Amino acid sequence: MDFKKILFVNLSQKTAEMQLLPELTPYVGGVAMGVKLYALYKDYDPVVACVGPLNGYFPFASKTCFVVQNDGVMEDVYIGGGLSFRLKFAGLDAVVLAGAAGEDVILDITNDEVKFLSAQTDFGSLGLPGKKSVLHMEKGSLLLDGYFAFDLGIVEKKFRAKKLLGFSATGTKTSPIAESAKYMELFTEILAQKDLVSVQESTWPSCSGCPLGCDKSRIGETGGNILVHSLVACSYAENIYSNLGTVFACLDCLGYKCTHEQLEALPDLFTKTLKEIA
């Protein structure tokens, strides 16, 4: 596997830097990587936003994972919409929002560049059309792209503590699909399994990479299957993405050289990391 690319944003100092962390490779992505990042930076009490290796490539791999500590308990909460595509195509595996700003701040993230903007900034003016997602505080709740939201209010509480009013994330990077024929075959195969996704197809706004438009898309899930959430697939697609063979084939075709054993070890790695934090 490749190095994980982490955008470390220090809100206290208004600085941002890209970090390449090879030690995160065994964590695959999503929740497993998120708790490890929290462990690495726990002195900053960060909010960690993570995607997984399949986001932007495969159907139903459509969520973004947020890892936070709430009253001493590690929590993983998810949000749908288009954010996972934007972070992935910004070339990022995770954004670490560390520390707290001195005054209310808005972030404008484009790939690995971050602008720290005043509270008066119009969110609508940020980012590039079609290539951005905007997460902003409205009436005390965080709203993504004007529709999608978190459950429980935990992320909102952390954003308020950090004086972070929201951010826009824009991704403008592209990469060639190396094994295109194999990728397309897998993509089509997974898409054809939509009946395994435990939601009803409908006409609600959908998450990027999911054609189902279900009524569950608006509020993200909390907790769940470690493998599925390390890929940051939709938890309603657990019947597809808890299949190790499918996951291995997807990762292999995208060039991630992991083993079945590494994937099987993820839940233990996750638990071990939680113990480190405790």
Added chain:
Amino acid sequence: MAKKLQVVNQASCIGCEMCVLECQQQLKLAGLEGSYIRILRNLKDGTKFIVSVDPKVDELNTKRIVKACPRDVFAELEADGL
């Protein structure tokens, strides 16, 4: 007669970007940059989307783009609009 991709049902768009994925897959690319279709979101009303199509999209296999959309937002029309 050449076929052109037309947006015939924008109000039905659910913002899933399966059309964007299809366009990019035909170009053997992953990413949003340079896609011939963009889905624009409305921060004030996240249930509404604008489907922005570059005329270059007709260089692609438009039949596959029509099929990729779960909400029949697109149709292939004859170049004269029929």
